[in-house]
Amino acid sequence: MAEPLKGNVLLVDDDPAVAKVLGALLGQAGLTVHTASNGQEALTLLGRKPIDVVVSDVRMPGMGGMELLAEVGRSWPDVPVILLTAHGTVPLAVEAMKAGAADFALKPFDREEILFSIRKALLRAQQQEGTRPLVKEASSFIGGSTAMAEVQAMLTRAASGTATVLLRGESGTGKELAAKAVHDASPRRGGPFVKLHCAALPDTLLESELFGYEKGAFTGAATRKPGRVELAHGGTLFLDEIGDITPQVQVKLLRLLQEREFERLGGTQTLKVDVRFVAATHRNLEEMVRKGEFREDLFYRLNVVPVWLPPLRGRPEDIEPLVRHFLDVHAKANGRPPFTLTQDGLEALRSQPWPGNVRQLQNFIERLVVLSDGPILTGDEVRREVARQPGIVPAAPAPTPASPFPNAPAMPAPAGGTGNEGRTLESQRKEMERQALVDALKRAGDNRTLAARLLGISRRTLYNKLEEHGLV
Numbered sequence: 176m177a178e179p180l181k182g183n184v185l186l187v188d189d190d191p192a193v194a195k196v197l198g199a200l201l202g203q204a205g206l207t208v209h210t211a212s213n214g215q216e217a218l219t220l221l222g223r224k225p226i227d228v229v230v231s232d233v234r235m236p237g238m239g240g241m242e243l244l245a246e247v248g249r250s251w252p253d254v255p256v257i258l259l260t261a262h263g264t265v266p267l268a269v270e271a272m273k274a275g276a277a278d279f280a281l282k283p284f285d286r287e288e289i290l291f292s293i294r295k296a297l298l299r300a301q302q303q304e305g306t307r308p309l310v311k312e313a314s315s316f317i318g319g320s321t322a323m324a325e326v327q328a329m330l331t332r333a334a335s336g337t338a339t340v341l342l343r344g345e346s347g348t349g350k351e352l353a354a355k356a357v358h359d360a361s362p363r364r365g366g367p368f369v370k371l372h373c374a375a376l377p378d379t380l381l382e383s384e385l386f387g388y389e390k391g392a393f394t395g396a397a398t399r400k401p402g403r404v405e406l407a408h409g410g411t412l413f414l415d416e417i418g419d420i421t422p423q424v425q426v427k428l429l430r431l432l433q434e435r436e437f438e439r440l441g442g443t444q445t446l447k448v449d450v451r452f453v454a455a456t457h458r459n460l461e462e463m464v465r466k467g468e469f470r471e472d473l474f475y476r477l478n479v480v481p482v483w484l485p486p487l488r489g490r491p492e493d494i495e496p497l498v499r500h501f502l503d504v505h506a507k508a509n510g511r512p513p514f515t516l517t518q519d520g521l522e523a524l525r526s527q528p529w530p531g532n533v534r535q536l537q538n539f540i541e542r543l544v545v546l547s548d549g550p551i552l553t554g555d556e557v558r559r560e561v562a563r564q565p566g567i568v569p570a571a572p573a574p575t576p577a578s579p580f581p582n583a584p585a586m587p588a589p590a591g592g593t594g595n596e597g598r599t600l601e602s603q604r605k606e607m608e609r610q611a612l613v614d615a616l617k618r619a620g621d622n623r624t625l626a627a628r629l630l631g632i633s634r635r636t637l638y639n640k641l642e643e644h645g646l647v
């Protein structure tokens with residue numbers, strides 16, 4: 176099975192019985208375990224020990240898990256936090272993921288599940304930490320389909336200038352990867368690449384993250400803090416989920432894009448910045464503009480160079496190179512021997528609709544690598560894993576062959592695009608996706624954290640999709 180885990184885990188729980196059982200389990204898995212019985216104690220330990228990952232209960236006397244999560248995010252942003260809670264607290268799970276938790280596990284915990292979460296969190300943290308050179312690697316798209324070759328050519332062309340790039344496409348299609356690719360191919364590549372996820376934050380927090388604040392701007396603003404705009408000076412600012420910002424923030428962003436100037440919250444000094452903007456959304460901005468939900472002037476400011484990332488089902492030829500790449504990466508990361516993919520295994524993977532796109536495929540392969548017995552990936556194994564995650568494959572006939580219009584998304588086609596040709600296929604896909612969401616929620620007893628896991632997609636993607644289908 177998988178290689179022993181290495182690293183220092185901080186286990187925070189006020190229940191000594193849980194701390195003992197879970198502590199023993201993590202110890203057996205190879206981790207060095209430190210324990211604390213509340214958030215405050217955990218912070219003290221974090222200051223003294225080189226903690227790699229925090230696993231914390233949510234409800235504890237004194238400082239609870241949510242508050243701890245916020246503190247860790249502020250002081251040790253590289254340390255992932257996994258929260259534990261009992262059944263029936265799904266809203267908390269949602270809140271925790273929005274607040275930046277690496278994962279969320281339910282009590283009573285499942286051994287494999289919790290070790291899987293920890294392994295993943297450690298791996299991510301390692302990748303983010305010592306891997307400046309990996310950024311280049313991460314920017315390179317896998318897959319040589321015509322559709323992706325076109326996308327790459329557009330990104331490269333866009334990279335040389337400073338025009339704002341608007342990345343469109345479903346969740347998991349590689350918009351963030353594309354944003355990095357633009358930065359890395361641009362003359363600004365020596366400067367910072369800064370990201371802000373606009374959907375996760377309420378207005379005031381979003382504004383303070385974006386523009387920063389002066390000391391005393393609001394209760395708790397003990398020192399001046401620069402915003403992401405300032406931090407991106409000389410580089411690129413990637414605004415993810417731009418379709419989710421409120422009209423209030425839209426106005427401020429418009430000014431920033433037009434004038435390249437802004438004030439910190441609570442500040443009077445106008446600051447000028449040299450920043451290249453890249454924005455992304457899975458939303459139908461044109462329709463939002465029509466409905467008056469998104470400012471038209473801002474839309475045009477953003478939409479200078481629009482680039483559409485095609486859904487994975489529209490480019491099945493990319494599945495093989497992607498699968499081989501993910502098998503390689505996850506086998507190495509999990510200390511497993513190289514995996515061989517049989518033709519039958521590949522066909523089984525190709526026949527899935529992958530509503531969560533490349534991210535879902537990647538999660539699926541990662542799970543297979545961790546859970547499968549042998550280094551040969553057969554069709555049977557793929558089908559077995561699919562059966563374990565029934566939400567992933569809606570009960571439907573094998574998908575229709577690749578659409579000749581891979582870029583015909585749920586959103587309007589780009590100017591000069593393909594119009595309505597893909598409509599029937601698209602409406603079928605939507606229906607299948609909706610059914611998959613409903614099934615997964617049912618199987619997960621309405622627990623969205625579990626449902627997302629069953630579907631092999633991120634929670635964020637699940638929320639977006641539930642909203643898209645009116646299932647919230």
Ligand SMILES: Nc1ncnc2c1ncn2[C@@H]1O[C@H](COP(=O)(O)OP(=O)(O)OP(=O)(O)O)[C@@H](O)[C@H]1O
Nearest residue numbers: 316317318345346347348349350351352533534636
């Ligand atoms: N062509 C590709 N080659 C290799 N990896 C890819 C490719 N496309 C996407 N990925 C990987 O899939 C995952 C999802 O991609 P990414 O986060 O860029 O998608 P996204 O469109 O920004 O999703 P969301 O809208 O949900 O934020 C990432 O881990 C990314 O590295």
